Amino acid sequence: MVFKIGLLGLGTVGIGTAQILLDSSGRNPLLEEIVVSQIGVRSLEKTRPIKFPPGVITTDLVAIVTDPEINIVVELLGGLEPARTMILQAIDQGKHVVTANKAVIARHGDEIYEAANRAGVYVLLEASVGGGIPIIKPLKQSLGANRITSIIGIVNGTTNYILTQMTTAGADFSDALVEAQHLGYAEADSTADVDGLDAADKIAILASLGFGERVQRESVYCEGIRKVSTVDIAYADKLGFVIKLLAIAKISEKTESRILQLRVHPTLVPKSHPLASVEGVNNAILVEGDPLGQVMFYGPGAGSGPTASAVVSDIMNIVAILKSNNHTQTLNPLLSCTHQHYCQITPIEAIETRFYARFLTKDVPGVIGNLGRSFGNYQVSLESVVQIGFKEELAEIVVVTHYVCEGNFRTALDEVRTLETIKSIPSVLRVL
Ligand code: HSE
Numbered sequence: 001m002v003f004k005i006g007l008l009g010l011g012t013v014g015i016g017t018a019q020i021l022l023d024s025s026g027r028n029p030l031l032e033e034i035v036v037s038q039i040g041v042r043s044l045e046k047t048r049p050i051k052f053p054p055g056v057i058t059t060d061l062v063a064i065v066t067d068p069e070i071n072i073v074v075e076l077l078g079g080l081e082p083a084r085t086m087i088l089q090a091i092d093q094g095k096h097v098v099t100a101n102k103a104v105i106a107r108h109g110d111e112i113y114e115a116a117n118r119a120g121v122y123v124l125l126e127a128s129v130g131g132g133i134p135i136i137k138p139l140k141q142s143l144g145a146n147r148i149t150s151i152i153g154i155v156n157g158t159t160n161y162i163l164t165q166m167t168t169a170g171a172d173f174s175d176a177l178v179e180a181q182h183l184g185y186a187e188a189d190s191t192a193d194v195d196g197l198d199a200a201d202k203i204a205i206l207a208s209l210g211f212g213e214r215v216q217r218e219s220v221y222c223e224g225i226r227k228v229s230t231v232d233i234a235y236a237d238k239l240g241f242v243i244k245l246l247a248i249a250k251i252s253e254k255t256e257s258r259i260l261q262l263r264v265h266p267t268l269v270p271k272s273h274p275l276a277s278v279e280g281v282n283n284a285i286l287v288e289g290d291p292l293g294q295v296m297f298y299g300p301g302a303g304s305g306p307t308a309s310a311v312v313s314d315i316m317n318i319v320a321i322l323k324s325n326n327h328t329q330t331l332n333p334l335l336s337c338t339h340q341h342y343c344q345i346t347p348i349e350a351i352e353t354r355f356y357a358r359f360l361t362k363d364v365p366g367v368i369g370n371l372g373r374s375f376g377n378y379q380v381s382l383e384s385v386v387q388i389g390f391k392e393e394l395a396e397i398v399v400v401t402h403y404v405c406e407g408n409f410r411t412a413l414d415e416v417r418t419l420e421t422i423k424s425i426p427s428v429l430r431v432l
Pocket of ligand 1: 128130131155156157158159185186187193198301302303
C-alpha cells in the first residue's frame with residue numbers, strides 16, 4: 001500500500017522530515033509505504049538542500065489540504081496563520097494531521113480537536129514538545145495509569161543553549177543566541193524562545209495531557225531569560241545552584257482539588273537536582289505521579305533531525321492505523337483528545353516558592369537589619385544572606401528565602417525599595 005503525505009513547510013524540520021522519508025533503508029519498513037506527494041512552501045525561489053521531482057513543490061497550500069489523494073497532512077509551517085486554517089481545512093477534508101506547531105495547539109487546540117473529533121481524524125503532535133524526546137505519547141499512554149502531580153521541564157533548547165554557554169563558557173547572551181539560530185534551534189522570531197513564550201506553549205500542552213483538562217494558554221505565567229546576567233549565574237554557582245528556564249505545571253500544594261500552578265521563569269536549580277545537569281540544546285521533562293514516583297525524559301529538544309524523528313513517528317502511527325484497516329469514526333482515546341473542561345489555575349501571587357534576590361546597598365551599619373525587618377513584616381523568612389562583593393562603592397547583598405507566598409514577597413520588596421540605604425534591586429529570581 002502507498003500512503004500519501006502532504007508536507008506543509010520545508011524549513012529546518014520539514015527538510016529533516018523529508019530526509020527521513022526519502023531514505024528509509026535500515027528504518028521501520030512502514031516508511032517504505034509512505035510517499036511525500038506534495039510539499040507546500042512560501043517561495044519557490046529558495047535554494048534547498050534536497051532536489052524534488054518537478055511538480056512536488058508548490059506554493060498552493062490549499063491544493064494540498066484539499067487533494068483527495070493525500071491521506072495525511074504534515075503541518076510544519078510554524079506560527080499561527082496560515083497554519084491554523086490549513087489544519088482546520090485538512091481536518092474538514094477528512095485528513096489526518098501531524099503537527100510540530102506548539103503555538104497553534106496551545107492557543108487553538110480546543111477548536112482543532114473539536115473539529116478532529118467531529119471528522120473522526122487524528123491530530124498528532126509528538127514533535128510539538130521536547131523535539132526528539134518522546135513525551136506526548138508517554139504522557140497519554142505509558143503514564144496513563146498515574147495521578148500526575150507535577151511536570152517540570154526544560155523545554156526550550158535555544159534558551160538552555162544560551163544559559164549553558166553563559167554558564168560554562170562565559171559567553172555573551174547575544175552571541176549565544178546567534179549561535180543557536182545558526183544551529184537551527186531558534187524560532188523564526190527568537191523572542192518566542194528568549195521571552196519564554198515557546199516554553200509556555202509547551203507547558204500548556206503538557207499540563208493539558210498530564211492533568212486531563214484544557215488549559216488556557218494565557219493563564220501560563222511567563223518570564224523569559226533576558227534579565228539573567230552573568231553576575232547572577234556566578235552568585236548562583238557560589239550558592240550551589242545553576243540557572244535554568246523551567247516550565248512548571250503542578251498541583252497547588254494547599255488545595256485538595258486540582259488547581260494548578262502553571263509558570264515559566266528562570267529558576268535557580270540546586271546542582272544536585274536531575275534538571276541541573278541538562279545542558280546545551282537538550283531538554284528534559286521530570287514527571288511525578290502516583291504510584292510511579294519520578295521519571296525523567298531527556299534528549300535533544302530542538303533541531304532538524306531530532307524534531308523530524310518525532311514527526312515521522314506520528315506519521316507512522318497513523319499509517320499503522322490506516323493499514324490495519326480498523327480506522328473508524330470512533331477514535332482511539334489514547335491517541336485523540338476529548339478534554340471538555342478548563343483547568344483552574346492558581347494566580348502567581350498565591351503560589352509558594354523560594355526566591356533569590358540581589359540588592360545594591362550603601363555599605364553602612366544596619367543595612368542587613370533593615371532588609372531583614374522589611375521581609376519579616378510580611379512573613380518572608382530568609383534562608384541565607386550573603387554579602388560578597390562591592391560594585392562601584394555599593395555593597396552587593398544576596399538573599400535566598402525559605403518557601404514564601406509570592407504576594408507577600410512582592411509586598412516586602414515594595415517596602416525594601418523605599419529604604420534609604422537600598423540603591424537598587426538588580427535581580428529577583430525564583431528558586432526550585
Ligand atoms: N525553538 C524551539 C527550541 C524549537 O529552541 O526549543 C523546538 O520547539
